[in-house]
Amino acid sequence: MSKVVAGLKYSAEHEWVAVDGDGPVGIGISAVAADALGDIVYVDLPEVGSTVTAGETCGEVESTKSVSDLYSPVTGEVTEINDAVVSDPALINNEPYGAGWLFKVATTEEGPLMSAEEYAATNGGEL
Amino acid sequence: MSENYTALYEQHKKAGASFTDFGGWQMPLKYESELAEHHAVRKTAGLFDLSHMGEVWVTGPDAAAFLDYALVGKLSAVAVGKAKYSLICNADGGIIDDLISYRRPTPEEGVDKYLVIPNAGNAKVVAAELLERAAGFDVVVEDSSAETSLIAVQGPNAEAILLTLVPAEQHALVTELKYYAAVEVSVNGQDLLLARTGYTGEDGFEIYVPNIDAAGLWEALLEVGEGHGLIPAGLAARDSLRLEAGMPLYGNELSRHVNAYAAGLGPVVSLAKESNFIGRDALTAIKAAGVGSTLGQKLVGLKGAGRRAARAHYSVLKDGSLIGEVTSGQPSPTLGYPIALAYVDVEHSEPGTIVDVDLRGKAEPFEVVGLPFYKRVK
Numbered sequence: 001m002s003k004v005v006a007g008l009k010y011s012a013e014h015e016w017v018a019v020d021g022d023g024p025v026g027i028g029i030s031a032v033a034a035d036a037l038g039d040i041v042y043v044d045l046p047e048v049g050s051t052v053t054a055g056e057t058c059g060e061v062e063s064t065k066s067v068s069d070l071y072s073p074v075t076g077e078v079t080e081i082n083d084a085v086v087s088d089p090a091l092i093n094n095e096p097y098g099a100g101w102l103f104k105v106a107t108t109e110e111g112p113l114m115s116a117e118e119y120a121a122t123n124g125g126e127l
Numbered sequence: 128m129s130e131n132y133t134a135l136y137e138q139h140k141k142a143g144a145s146f147t148d149f150g151g152w153q154m155p156l157k158y159e160s161e162l163a164e165h166h167a168v169r170k171t172a173g174l175f176d177l178s179h180m181g182e183v184w185v186t187g188p189d190a191a192a193f194l195d196y197a198l199v200g201k202l203s204a205v206a207v208g209k210a211k212y213s214l215i216c217n218a219d220g221g222i223i224d225d226l227i228s229y230r231r232p233t234p235e236e237g238v239d240k241y242l243v244i245p246n247a248g249n250a251k252v253v254a255a256e257l258l259e260r261a262a263g264f265d266v267v268v269e270d271s272s273a274e275t276s277l278i279a280v281q282g283p284n285a286e287a288i289l290l291t292l293v294p295a296e297q298h299a300l301v302t303e304l305k306y307y308a309a310v311e312v313s314v315n316g317q318d319l320l321l322a323r324t325g326y327t328g329e330d331g332f333e334i335y336v337p338n339i340d341a342a343g344l345w346e347a348l349l350e351v352g353e354g355h356g357l358i359p360a361g362l363a364a365r366d367s368l369r370l371e372a373g374m375p376l377y378g379n380e381l382s383r384h385v386n387a388y389a390a391g392l393g394p395v396v397s398l399a400k401e402s403n404f405i406g407r408d409a410l411t412a413i414k415a416a417g418v419g420s421t422l423g424q425k426l427v428g429l430k431g432a433g434r435r436a437a438r439a440h441y442s443v444l445k446d447g448s449l450i451g452e453v454t455s456g457q458p459s460p461t462l463g464y465p466i467a468l469a470y471v472d473v474e475h476s477e478p479g480t481i482v483d484v485d486l487r488g489k490a491e492p493f494e495v496v497g498l499p500f501y502k503r504v505k
Contacts, residue, residue: 035145038157038160038161038363039160039161039162041162041458041460042434042435042436042458044435060487062435062436062458064161064162064165064363064367064457064458064460065161065363065457066438067435067436067438067487090162093160
């Protein structure tokens with residue numbers, strides 16, 4: 001079963017959000033989503049300095065088998081993107097909660113987010 | 128639709144496969160990584176469960192004449208031991224299925240025997256259609272799909288792997304077996320039908336085995352294949368491999384609404400054979416009208432200029448106007464760029480033509496290229 005990491009918050013669209021004090025939040029996709037997509041070969045991320053809106057698409061993740069929109073789980077300005085996953089998208093499959101993070105946002109508002117327990121229970125993940 | 132399970136379902140589950148419905152069958156989509164499975168077939172070897180495919184035996188004094196009538200190819204011209212790719216068509220020329228037929232030896236003089244392999248989702252329809260078309264011919268049509276499993280070993284190491292399960296005195300039967308030919312050999316201590324065929328663009332074999340013996344053969348192959356880089360491979364890898372090899376998939380490129388000439392399968396249709404066959408009149412007219420060359424649409428290969436892939440059902444555009452539709456597409460694991468098959472208006476089908484594909488609202492350039500996308504170095 002796909003892993004769900006405790007301590008992170010999760011959106012219904014399978015993004016995770018790592019809140020670190022008052023700084024920008026880190027965002028990635030859950031192992032549930034990465035496993036369902038299969039081997040990811042291309043990722044399109046929002047630009048640094050652009051504004052993303054909770055619940056709206058801000059990029060896409062493409063695997064050999066399918067393509068999926070990336071929904072921002074929060075509203076705010078993008079402060080940083082992970083260049084490593086752009087050049088090596090397999091990082092998202094291998095370490096979805098670590099080296100496979102996608103972008104950071106200086107959040108003004110959070111969308112509806114779940115706890116790890118709630119997300120795991122509703123999406124068949126393993127905590 | 129009912130859910131069917133192959134005799135190898137437990138093996139797949141144990142290996143951690145994720146499953147997908149294909150033609151009414153629960154089949155392994157992938158085990159760990161479909162990319163690793165794809166690369167294994169290109170570089171070492173992959174093991175596939177293809178038990179969802181159908182097996183229909185056609186036997187009798189009229190077997191050859193009957194298949195000449197029921198299919199578009201000249202099956203009577205196939206030598207014993209060889210195989211032929213063909214189509215079964217409707218009277219209007221629409222494709223009911225694409226299939227491989229193996230001509231097998233028989234002990235009786237004057238009796239011919241063929242093994243016809245339809246696709247999973249079409250197996251019952253093809254068997255029924257053959258039965259119906261058999262009226263007036265001295266043949267027996269027997270659908271043995273339910274009792275028969277099919278295991279494929281594909282990739283450059285396939286022959287070496289297989290030889291470890293074949294007695295030394297029969298090795299030459301395997302090493303000298305030509306592409307699109309089949310032979311009975313002892314595999315893992317059992318006489319089985321072994322064909323040098325596949326759907327991956329690599330060298331490889333397909334082995335027909337009774338359901339009851341399938342798990343034993345599967346496990347034996349995995350065991351002896353371990354040192355040769357053999358891993359089980361699912362339908363995701365099978366799809367990306369066949370697409371790179373430019374091979375059509377029924378349901379994507381082929382259907383009852385498509386004819387052989389548009390699909391680039393004109394050479395498969397034998398208008399030259401003397402006997403009548405179902406679809407002849409329609410296909411003669413379709414060819415004479417120039418469908419697939421000067422009229423209508425044609426199946427072409429597309430190569431993406433960027434990194435985003437075209438997918439099935441995406442629109443193909445030229446100067447903003449709709450000129451066709453993608454039937455299969457994805458990033459090519461071997462080539463590293465997006466590839467696709469698409470039906471486009473014949474006037475835009477020349478290799479080198481630049482067209483656009485509507486990738487979810489954004490037009491991206493693709494180049495029409497010749498098929499296959501990938502060809503192995505022999």
